[in-house]
Amino acid sequence: MSMERLNLYTKRLKGFINQYKESKLGIIGLIILSIFxxxxxxxxxxxxxxxxxxxxxxxxxxxxxxxxxxxxxDDVGRDLxxxxxxxxxxxxxxxxxxxxxxGGFGTLVGLFAGYFGGWREDILMRITDIVLVIPGLxxxxxxxxxxxxxxxxxxxxISIIGWTGTARVVRAQVLSLKERPFIExxxxxxxxxxxxxxxxxxxxxxPLIVAQMVLRIGSAILAEASLSFLGLGDPMSVSWGMILHWxxxxxxxxxxxxxFLLPPGICITLVVLGFTFVxxxxxxxxxxxxxxx
Amino acid sequence: xxxxxxxxxxxxxxxxxxxxxxxxxxxxxxxxPANPVDILLSPDVGQLSASxxxxxxxxxxxxxxxxxxxxxxxxxxxxxxxxxNFGESFRTHRKVLSMISERVANTIVLMLxxxxxxxxxxxxxxxxxxxxxxxxxxxxxxxxxxxxxSMPMFWVGGIIILVFAVRLDLFPMFGTTTVGLEHSNMxxxxxxxxxxxxxPMITMTLVSFGGLLLIVRSALLxxxxxxxxxxxxxxxxxxxxIIFKNALNNAMLPLITIIAINLGFMIGGxxxxxxxxxxxxxxxxxxxxxxxxxYPVLQGTFLIITxxxxxxxxxxxxxxxxxxxxxxxxx
Numbered sequence: 305m306s307m308e309r310l311n312l313y314t315k316r317l318k319g320f321i322n323q324y325k326e327s328k329l330g331i332i333g334l335i336i337l338s339i340f341x342x343x344x345x346x347x348x349x350x351x352x353x354x355x356x357x358x359x360x361x362x363x364x365x366x367x368x369x370x371x372x373x374x375x376x377x378d379d380v381g382r383d384l385x386x387x388x389x390x391x392x393x394x395x396x397x398x399x400x401x402x403x404x405x406x407g408g409f410g411t412l413v414g415l416f417a418g419y420f421g422g423w424r425e426d427i428l429m430r431i432t433d434i435v436l437v438i439p440g441l442x443x444x445x446x447x448x449x450x451x452x453x454x455x456x457x458x459x460x461x462i463s464i465i466g467w468t469g470t471a472r473v474v475r476a477q478v479l480s481l482k483e484r485p486f487i488e489x490x491x492x493x494x495x496x497x498x499x500x501x502x503x504x505x506x507x508x509x510x511p512l513i514v515a516q517m518v519l520r521i522g523s524a525i526l527a528e529a530s531l532s533f534l535g536l537g538d539p540m541s542v543s544w545g546m547i548l549h550w551x552x553x554x555x556x557x558x559x560x561x562x563x564f565l566l567p568p569g570i571c572i573t574l575v576v577l578g579f580t581f582v583x584x585x586x587x588x589x590x591x592x593x594x595x596x597x
Numbered sequence: 598x599x600x601x602x603x604x605x606x607x608x609x610x611x612x613x614x615x616x617x618x619x620x621x622x623x624x625x626x627x628x629x630p631a632n633p634v635d636i637l638l639s640p641d642v643g644q645l646s647a648s649x650x651x652x653x654x655x656x657x658x659x660x661x662x663x664x665x666x667x668x669x670x671x672x673x674x675x676x677x678x679x680x681x682n683f684g685e686s687f688r689t690h691r692k693v694l695s696m697i698s699e700r701v702a703n704t705i706v707l708m709l710x711x712x713x714x715x716x717x718x719x720x721x722x723x724x725x726x727x728x729x730x731x732x733x734x735x736x737x738x739x740x741x742x743x744x745x746x747s748m749p750m751f752w753v754g755g756i757i758i759l760v761f762a763v764r765l766d767l768f769p770m771f772g773t774t775t776v777g778l779e780h781s782n783m784x785x786x787x788x789x790x791x792x793x794x795x796x797p798m799i800t801m802t803l804v805s806f807g808g809l810l811l812i813v814r815s816a817l818l819x820x821x822x823x824x825x826x827x828x829x830x831x832x833x834x835x836x837x838x839i840i841f842k843n844a845l846n847n848a849m850l851p852l853i854t855i856i857a858i859n860l861g862f863m864i865g866g867x868x869x870x871x872x873x874x875x876x877x878x879x880x881x882x883x884x885x886x887x888x889x890x891x892y893p894v895l896q897g898t899f900l901i902i903t904x905x906x907x908x909x910x911x912x913x914x915x916x917x918x919x920x921x922x923x924x925x926x927x928x
Contacts, residue, residue, distance in 0.1 A: 434614055439906050441865030442883060446899050449887045450625060522747065529749045530869055534884060548752060552873075557755055558763060558770075565759065569752035576747035 323589045330585025336578035340571070344392035353383035355390050355542060366556075369563050376563035378547075379554040387547055388567055394543040395525050395572070398455070399579075402462040402524035407517040410467035411509070414474025415501050419482060429475070436468045441530060448536040455541050462527045470516045473591075477509045511590035519583035522576035529572055544568040603918055611911035615904055622900045623674050626892060627667070683897030688889045693897035696882065701901075703773060704878030708867050710794065711801035716856065718806040723813030724840055730818065739814075742807030750866050754800040754873035761796060768796050771875035797874040801866050808862075809855065816851040820844045850920055857913030860906050 324330055343350065359382075367377040375384040417428040447461045481487060482505070490500055531537055532545030533552065547568045551557070556564040665673075677683070683693035722742075726735045762770035769775060773793050780786035820826060821844060829839045868880030875881065879898055886895035 433610075434617055437614060437861070437907055437910050438618065438903055439861035439864040441868055442899050442902055445868075445883060445887060446625060446895060449890070449895060526747075526749055530751065530865070533749070533751045533869070534872065535888060545749070548749070548755075552751075552755060557758055560759065560763060562759060565752070565755055569749060569756070572752070573744065573748045577744060580743055580747060 320589065324585060327585040327588065329581040333578040333581025333583075333585065336574055337582065340392055340575050340578070341396065343389050344396055347386070347389035347393060350389060351383065351386040353386040355382060355387050366559070366561055366564070368561075375567050376561075378550060378564060384547070384563065384567065387542065388544065388571060391542055391544045391547050391568065392571065392575075394455075394541045395528060395545065396575070398459055398462070398528045398543065399521040399525040399575075402459045402466060402528070403517045403520040405459065406463040406466035406524075407470050407513060407520060409463065410470025410516075411474050411506075411513050413467065413471040415478055415505060415509070417471070418475040418478025419497065419501055419505060425475075428471075432468050432471050435465060438465070440465045441527070444527060444531060445534060445536065448531055453531075453536050453538045455538050458528060458531060458536075458538060461531070462524050466520055466524060466527075470513060470520070473512060473516055474509050477512055478505055481505055481508055511586075515583055515586035515590050518579055518586060522579035522583070525572060525576055525579075544572050604915060607911055607914050607918075611907060614907050618903050618907065619675065619678055619900065620671075622896060622903075623671055626896050627670075678900070683900070684893035686894045687891045688894075693893050696894060697879065697898055697901055700878050700882055703876060704867055704871070704880060707794065707797055707801070707871070707876060707878060708863055711798045711805065711867075712856070712863060714798065714802045715806035715809055716852075718802065719809035719813050720845070720852075722806075723810045723817060724845070726810070727814045727817035727821065728836065728840065730821075738810065742810045744807075745803050746805075746807035748804055749869075750800065750804045751869040751873050753804055754797065754870050757796050757800050758873065769793050770796070773877060793876075797870045797876050800870050800873070801863070805859070805863060805866060808859065809852070812851060812855045816847075817844055820847045823847075850917065853913055853917050853920065857910045860909050864902055864906060 364373070364377050365379055367373055369376045373383050373385065375388065378384055378387065413428050413432065417425040417432075443465055444461045447464065448457060451457045451461065487500060487504060490504055495503075528537070528543055529545030529548065532543055533549050535549060535553075537543060537546045537549060539546070545568075548565070551561070551564040551568070554564075556562075681694050683697075685691065686693055686696060689696070722738050726738045729735050758770050761767050769792060771793075774780070774786065774789045775793075778789065780789060817840075826839060826844060864880075867878065868883055870876065871878045871880035872884045879902055882894060882898050883902075885891070886898065
């Protein structure tokens with residue numbers, strides 16, 4: 305990379321950071337997410353309790369919050385605060401992976417549809433429309449019931465319906481980009497389709513894709529929570545949704561065990577809100593279709 | 598007038614989408630890991646000897662047509678779908694269609710009431726937010742809208758049950774009517790039903806109004822920047838007149854599409870809410886079918902729900918076409 309290019313990139317990055325700093329919501333979102341990511345990553349250093357169902361303290365079932373157990377205990381006497389820290393790992397990981405996979409796939413569809421046009425675009429966009437109209441949660445439920453619940457199946461099921469938004473946004477952007485002179489001129493020099501797509505279109509739509517993906521992480525986390533609540537989660541990887549599933553199935557609701565029910569939901573809400581704030585802040589900067597308001 | 602061509606074109610898209618959904622539904626339940634016959638056999642015929650088991654198995658494969666080539670199975674499935682024959686429940690051995698039809702009304706009541714309530718809330722708050730753009734009122738309502746849309750709907754339902762049904766004991770927590778209660782007349786039945794409807798309806802409204810509010814607000818902001826609104830303001834028309842006579846009319850257009858697109862989300866929401874409140878609708882049917890691995894019920898309910906959503910989307914597009922002259926000529 306030449307020095308000139310490097311300078312250009314650092315200059316752009318600085319401009320971006322300055323713009324981002326202006327968004328209060330973006331900063332709040334970033335703070336919320338940093339806290340949750342820190343806690344999830346270092347969960348095993350932050351707590352001495354085990355999350356294994358067999359290692360709970362059976363003499364301390366359904367205990368309300370205390371100094372010993374900050375958020376109380378569950379039906380087999382496990383420390384709920386510890387479970388929530390580990391649960392964050394799974395929820396965030398599923399959110400990140402599902403958003404990355406669906407974002408990647410949506411980007412491919414959008415790039416090819418927008419660049420090639422014609423019948424290829426027609427077919428791809430018709431498929432997008434059909435996936436868009438099929439109600440998401442019922443389809444995810446049917447797929448996970450048929451495929452069985454595992455960590456990767458859940459990610460697959462969430463990704464398979466989540467790519468349509470990105471595909472549309474990317475396609476729209478590519479349609480306007482490919483008319484620009486710099487794309488024309490690269491074509492005239494004799495650059496191949498793949499080279500134009502990979503080297504010239506992709507870098508230009510990339511910021512937009514990142515903003516889309518960040519927004520997707522939140523909905524992926526919500527989708528995972530819903531599936532887990534319905535009993536379609538992976539019991540081997542405990543997410544916040546799975547903790548809530550246990551809270552509902554062990555009757556925490558009717559026995560007034562609020563410490564079992566409230567915290568996982570608050571965590572989900574805050575994290576989804578964090579991604580929404582950051583996503584909007586990014587979108588405001590990178591999406592040319594959004595006017596500032 | 599919407600041109601005939603526009604309607605026919607949309608109709609063709611709608612019908613082909615439904616066809617693809619039927620194909621998809623057929624294929625999905627063919628690739629599932631376990632053979633349907635084995636699932637059918639396992640609970641009932643578990644005690645039978647191996648040889649009889651084999652016989653029953655072959656008999657079943659024949660009667661279900663599973664020995665035929667895939668395309669013949671599909672033709673048969675297609676015929677069944679058009680006749681409204683979705684098979685029998687593995688669990689209750691009742692016809693899937695009659696199970697669906699006795700529950701569909703509850704889902705429609707819940708979705709319609711929650712939808713109307715959240716649209717009213719979204720319009721009310723959206724108008725205020727857009728008119729007072731950039732003020733504290735605007736920002737507070739935006740943040741509340743975002744917080745509520747970030748909540749898992751089933752969790753909101755759980756908290757509402759905990760507070761209003763368990764702690765305060767103000768409302769019943771499950772079902773559509775009080776179990777064992779003989780209603781003396783139509784009115785008593787209705788009021789009991791509405792009391793049961795209240796909490797699930799509020800749950801769905803709280804989680805879904807936020808998204809709509811954002812759309813109403815931004816649609817209104819677009820309209821507010823148009824010249825004729827500026828003119829109306831300049832000639833001294835009252836705020837209220839401008840909002841309700843001019844602006845809102847034009848902002849309704851994006852709202853129609855969004856409500857249609859939102860329908861899929863609302864279906865998902867009602868599925869979760871029905872499960873939390875044991876509200877006997879299509880969502881609870883799907884949940885129970887998943888729990889008991891009752892594949893015919895799952896397949897039938899999924900197909901019906903999807904077709905309803907596709908048709909609703911088609912109707913919304915037609916309404917949109919009527920309302921917006923640009924669409925008619927453009928399509």
